[in-house]
Amino acid sequence: MGRRSDHSPQELRELLLEKGQELMAEVGYARFSGREVAKRAGYSVGTIYNVFGSLDDLLAAINTRTFGLWANWLERELADGGKDRIASLVRGYFDFAVAHPNLWSAIYEHRVSPEKGLSEEDLAGRAVLTGIVEEEVAAVLPPDTDLDTGRYARSLIASVHGHCSYAVTGSFALLDETDPVGSALERVRESLRQNGAKLGLQS
Known part of the structure; x- marks a missing residue:
């Protein structure tokens, strides 16, 4: 068992986050254990x-x-995805969820108390991703x-999220939808055109 003096407070925070994210990716939100995170970090659960x-x-x-991982993923998709940046955003959304299903699902499974809310640090960290979408829109x-x-960009995100959630959980297969990414992209493009958007090369 490690000692608190083994790491500075910031190092310990990062260690616990790293081990916590690794565990979340492996087992998902329902089976997540703070005790297991602490064990993997070499500390007692009280350290959390x-x-x-x-x-x-x-x-x-x-x-x-x-x-933060998701925002970096979208940035890479935009850098490598060609001229149709809206398509890159939508595909990037789906691709991240498919590649990291447990991490992606945990974002929506964890309910933050309305009375407490998120910290300023958490709000700022999460705003990076929505900021990328807002800029492209x-x-x-x-x-x-x-x-x-x-607000409009966040509404488009909600539409894509609904399609993505159905795809990840298999619900779209029950509806005989074979191309949920394409369907989500069509809805986004339709909405953008209705609001006067000039869309680039489509793929």
Whole structure:
């Protein structure tokens, strides 16, 4: 068993987050154990409460870390995906969820208390991903649009998320939908065109 002096407070926080995210990827939210995280880090379970305050706060921080991975994934998709950046965003959303199903699902399975909410650090970390989408959506909309592009982008994310959730859980297969990515992309393009967007090369 490790000693708290083995790591600085920041190093210990990062270690617990790393081990926590590894465990979440392996077993998913339902089987996640703070005790197992501490064990893998070489500390007692009480260390989680000393560092994060509660298991809920650790879970929130793990999910925020996942948002960071997801944002990096989208950035790579945009860099490598060619001229149709909207298609890259939608495909990147699906591809991340398929590649990391347990991490992706944990974001939505963990319920944060409305009374407590997320910390400023967590909010800022998660805003990076939505900021990427907002920037790409704003880039194709008319400069003089009356839309609140932030709210509109989040609405498009919700539409893609619904399609993605059905695909990851297998529900779309029951509906005989063979191309959920293509379906989500069509809905996004339709909405953007209705609001005057000029879309680039499509694939």
